[in-house]
Amino acid sequence: MMANEKPNILLILADDLGFSDLGCYGGEIDTPNLNEIAGKGVRFTQFYNSARCCPSRASLLTGLYPHQAGVGEMDHDLETPGYRGYLKDECVTLAEVLRTEDYHTYLSGKWHVGKQGPIKRGFDDYYGLLGGFNSFFEKKNYVRLPEGRPEHQYERDQFYATDAITDHALDFIEDARQDDNPFFLYLSYNAPHFPLQAPKEDIKKYEKVYEKGWDRIREDRLARMKELGIVAEDSDLTQRAEFWTRDRKVTGRNPAWDSIDQDRQKDLARRMAIYAAMVDRMDQNIGRVLENLRNNGELDNTLILFCSDNGACGEWDPWGFDNWITTSNTLHRDKDLDKMGGPESYHSYGSGWANVSSTPLQLYKHYSHEGGISTPLIAHWPKRLEREGEIDHRPGHFIDFMATFVEISGATYPDNYNGHEILPMEGESLVSVFDGKSCQVRTLCFEHEQHCGVRKGKWKLSKVRERDWELYDMENDRTELYNLKDQYPELVVEMIEIWNEWAKRTDVTPRRKVTN
Structure with missing residues (x-):
């Protein structure tokens, strides 16, 4: 395969985006650009991440379960193999592998997988946020690497991270055009992760949308999801979800919207309007990238994948916080609402x-549980993917990206890299799925902060840390409403053993006990 025949690869990751936020997944947020590529590609409805930003990014980048890559929790070192807080030497990244096939490798956006940094892990150029979250309006939080490379200058009235990340992504793509080699661009937005911040003109668009409250919005979304075929026609809406404070000392259930006083409703509606504006602005910027590829005749032979690093962020109670350190809430009223x-x-x-x-x-x-690990996944590749507008309900996982990129690039996944023995890939290539071919039954496992899961075919075990395992039939109960544990005790024992063996094999256990 000649270099100029190999596809470009554009992997777009959103941060804390929920399963149903996009218009093409049933949401009311305006996402025309993602809707367009979804309509010309494939939408996956049972694709999984690893429940939190660092673990998911580690899995996405390496084709391993996050604990195998060393990032089972966050970017702090718990001094056990699965929880080092950075990518270990026993794994390779997508960039390191694709480089062997002469791909340009770029990362614009959020890194958040530890101290080594993107340049040391195979990326030619980087711009973005090395840590987890920070202001979207403060340019000083965003860095250009390698050090000494000129930072691109743009004429804008106000710095906004989503715009700047896209500006640099477009520059990286332009740099790749200096020769005939393909590019791999990991476009890793930090939107819509808190702090919820967006340009005023985008917030204004949603000022009235969420005044109807979360109960009506949930009902409307489910109706649209059924119409689109994202979920089954007989899908039930879960009751309002539980919540736990950060220290897990307080738990409760989200209240009915109509039970909330008017001032609080206005504050909450504004928070969701800002969130929606952040998603909208991200879609606008994705549109800039799509237009650039289209204008340069590159869109047809670029594999585009869009996904989210975890489920929606419920931290830490129904009112939200205004201070990350204390998680304290401020009730905003009157003119103060406009400053939000x-x-x-x-x-x-x-x-x-x-x-x-x-x-x-x-x-x-x-x-x-499904709301924590389910990501929208859009795949678009006109030259190779002929399943235009289809929806695919087969399970998949972030571990599949490595195997997919190895196959389409012609790269060889190494068993040794820089003198270190490399763990074998855990995932399966999505190319056969792109072709609509049938796949074998899969078994996938999950763990984060002792919240656990195992999926085997249609069966799913889910577990909240302090509670017992629950068994669900994903073909008939994707919303995990009907616990069948007592009806299938032998199956539960079998699946718990699968999880235990996986946990031992992938360095989930042993681990240091976290007491806070």
């Missing part, structure tokens, strides 16, 4: 709206 979402503000949107973003699934980020 600006450079001086700092908000999350809380578990009530996260419940909306997860519609109709159970729970959210952190958890191995």
Whole structure:
């Protein structure tokens, strides 16, 4: 395969985007550019991440379960093999592998997988946020690597991270055009992760949309999801979700919208409007990239994948917080509402709206229930993918990206790299799925903060840390409403053993006990 015949690869990752937020997945947020590529590609409805930003990114980049890559939790070192907080030497990244086939390798956006940094792990150029989250309006938080490379200058009235990440991505693509070699661009937005901040003109678009409240919005989303075929016609809407505070000392259930006083409703509606504006702005910027590829005749032979690093962010109660350190909430009233979402503000949107973003699934980020690990996945590749506008319900996982990129690039996945023995890939190539071919029954496992899951064919075990395992039939109960554990005790024992063996093999256990 000649270099100029190999596809470009554009992997777009959103941060804390919920399963149903995009228009093409049933959401009311305006996402015409993602809707367009979804309509000309394939939407996957049972594709999984690893429940939290760092683990998911580690899995996406390496084709391994996050613990195998060393990032089973976050980017702090728990001094056990699965929880080092950085990518270990026993794994290789997508960039390191694709480089062997003369791909240009670029990362624009969020890194958040530890101290080594993107340049040391195979990327030619980088711009973005090395850590987990920060202001979208403060340019100083975003860096250009390798050090000494000139930072591109743009004429804008105001710095905004989503715009700047896209600006640099477009420059990287232009750099790749200096020769005939293909590019791999990992476009890793930090939107719509908190702090919820967006340009005023985008927030204004959604000022009235969420005044109807989360109960109505959830019902409307589910109706659209059924119409689109994202979920089955007989899918039930879960009851309002539970929430836990960060220390897990307080738990409760999201309240009915009509039970909330008017001032609080206005504050909450504004928070969700900002969140929607961030998603909208991200879609606008994705549109800039698509237009650039189209204008340069490159769109047809570029594999585009869009996904989210975890489920919606329910941290940590229905009201959301205004201070990450203390998780304290401020009730914003009157003129103060207009300041929300600006450079001086700092908000999350809380578990009530996260419940909306997860519609109709159970729970959210952190958890191995479907709302925590289910990502929208859009695949678009006109030259190779002929399943235009189709929806695919087969399970898949971030571990599949490595195997997919190895196959389409012609690369060889190494068993040794830089003198280190490399763990074999865990995933399966999606190319046969792109072709609509039948696949074997898969078994996938999950763990984050002792929230656990195992999926085997149509069966799924889910577990919240303090509670017992629950068994669900995913073909008939994707929303995990009907626990069948007592009806199938032998199956439960079998699947728990599968999880235990996986946990031992992938360095989930042993691990240091975390007490806070």
